Amino acid sequence: MTLTRWRSPQALAGALVALVAGLLVLYPVAYLLQAALNTGDPEARPPTQYGFDNFASLLAYPQIILNTLTVSFAATAMALVLGFAMAWIITRTNVPGRRFFEQMMIVPYYLTPLLGALAWSLLGTPESGFLNQVYRALGGHDYLIDINSAAGIAWVMALFEGSVAFVMIGAVMKSMDPALEEASQVMGASRLRTMLKITLPLVLPGVLGAAVFCFAEMLGSFAAALVLGLPSRFYVVTTAIYTLVQQYPPKITVAAAMGTSLFVVMFAMLFVYRRIITAGSYVTITGKAFRPRVNDVGRLKYVLLTICVLYLVCSVVLPLLTLLYASVQKISTAFPAASNFTTEHFYKAFTMNAATTALGNSLWLAFWTSTLGVVLMGLISWIIYRSRLPGASVIEYIVMFPQAVPRLVFAFGMMWAWLVFPIPIYGTLWLLLIAYLTVFLPLGVRTISGVMLQIDKSLEECAQMCGAGWAYRIRTVTVPLLWPGLIAAWLLLFVASIRELGASILLMGPHSKVITPSIVESWFASSTELTAALALIQTAVVAVAVSVLLAVTRRVTTHITD
């Protein structure tokens, strides 16, 4: 091509960024597929023989498939019921403190499923769980709840990963024009009839979409199943992959086939999700936020209030208190005793080499992931949504690809890929940095492009018409307008990096420990109480970052509405 556009810095930057993103995403996936199709000697690189035998051998694990489906269905069902109920209560009823509850709904998500699993494990293991101890002290037999069961794992997953259902259903309910319901009532339909004939059909695509999305998330979820399932040898597909890779000798090819199948299924589900959302787009056709009509529920509001409070107790208050309570005891038990009180675990957490190194590494990684990530993902967003370069939509697909792959599976491909990479970065923090930049591509690009799409395109075009070149307009117009979005993305990436588990657990080496996998290691290898302390410290770091994030985003919203 001799068109001058191709020689511009914009095209060069675009090509470079596209190349980097493509390499980051596709290189590991290629290795994953290669391993999955390798039917020859598993040690031989590249494989000597290809076939589908590894996939056929998956049928030898019917229990894992059954477990995965049971847990995912149960968790999705619970998350949907919870999400729908909370979304309806918060957006459509006059329950007191709706604003407060709405803001609190995101807290479980930030607490992470890992923290939830640790806390609920302390509460609900059959023998030593606090709740079961209390139950027996009150005269009960055996145990009240078994958190290490399929139901227990699904419960924790629903509590801590179900907020996505709330967010999605809540968005649908908010985007529904109240006039649609009012019209029905004006025509003489009763409230119930309006609910059945108007409200439900309108929110149904959104709920269905949330169901599919949730199910895909649950299929790929890892932390809760690991912490709660491993002690009782209850494996789901993600924990099975982890075990197959970690055991000796590792069954790499079978794990690869399992991972490939999982991401194919998740990919299909996300495809279905997109279809549902586009097909049901009449709900949000105006894209406008309405002030939803609030129903006066009368006395019922105290029941609904109780539901909200109970949800928060189970997902926030109880887990945090449990961890705090366990972390200040010498040996954690349900019944307090002054002699059992200690602060040694916190002291240990701050002085123990392994812990401080892991935390330091995590902070270093989080800083660089978010800093480099914002630049990379900002450029990618710009290329996808603003550059008019051909191939922009292909880049979008590549960049969003990691969303459909559980991070554990992705890390598995990466492990394989970077092992043979000529520059020896395997087992170093650099590998983790690359991994984070890859798996968080969708998160960063979505955040930044969300703000970018709100900025009128003509603001940049006008700078161009005033004669400003690419770099000049990016510097004087795009970046200043995008600034709040960039800060929000930075903080989100920071938080995500600090709490990352799935990718880190496979990729960290003995000299590149990071905090979240270290918490898991500590849980299985050393003391429960120390783990509780570590988890709380990590939560505090995340909490600080999130409060800054909230303060910034609030300023952004006021800035935009000005």
Next chain:
Amino acid sequence: MVEEARKPHIEVENLEIHYGTVPAVRGVSFSVQPGEQLTLLGPSGCGKTTTLRAIAGLEQPSAGEIRIGGAAVYSSAQHVNIPAEKRGLSMVFQSYAIWPHMTVFENVAYGLRVRRESKEAIVVKVDRALDMVQMRPYRDRGASQLSGGQQQRVALARAFVFQPQVLLFDEPLSNLDAKLRGDMRIELRELQHRLGVTSVYVTHDLEEALAMSDRIVVMRDGLIAQVGSPGDIYNTPRNAFVADFVGSANLISGKHRTDLDADGLIALETPSGAILYGMAHGRPAGATLTMSVRTVHLHLSLQKPNASRNVWPVRIERTVFQGDFTQTHVAWGDQRLVVRAAGIEPLAEGQQAFMTVDPGRVVLLEE
């Protein structure tokens, strides 16, 4: 009238633009003379904005050529595509595109800063530009504190402050309310004359196009429907689309009665037998004809007028009072026609009346 000898400032030749596989502009050619104000007029989706953006360099055409001052800025044959910032044009956007993170002064100074003008020169030029749009008192305000009309003026000052050769306008008045739009139309026209700058203006608003242009290009479905002065476009529309889009018109079809053609007039017989005389304006008249009559050129009266041609009895079906004019629907044979007139006594519905039109106002349409 256009002088043939002068070299056109902007030339667009066989321009084609596709969005993916969808053609938006399907072979458009026109030129703009130096200092001329040319308007691209058409309904939404006709390709007018896309054409303007291609001239600006914000849209990549798929074929054709665009020359500015004789030099190709886009040419598919020569593989030339100069980026927008190097074309030396300027543009006023529909959304004004006032940068919210800068003051009025900074907004206007942007193009001068890009051109590395000295600080003193920038202050002088920005203030002069702000004076021209009466925005000098607001120079230190933030953009979010301005009303729509004020933003529009700032956008205008920003567009001409660095003395571009060509100004492009993308529906600049469409976001203003009707009253302000009327005032701004006149102001813009005066400013354009004072600056003497070549400009291309895009609008879907007929009045705006008629009031502001030296010449109008009417577009439809990515093609040019007609090019001409506002008078040409209004008085002698080429086809049914232009007649209908440019002001309200009645379209009347029927057989060509060559036996009745006389005095340079063409005779049309409607299916219900009425004879309508009109002007051909050099257009070929076939066996069947369509003629256009503007609603304002039809006249109604209770007494039979003294004209030998184009007088018919009609029945008043409905009158609609619309403020500045009254719109009357009449039954003319088995056809319904619309008549608009200012300030007459509304005729009673169901009443019989006479309708007449000057044959010079009846225009034969092509195709």
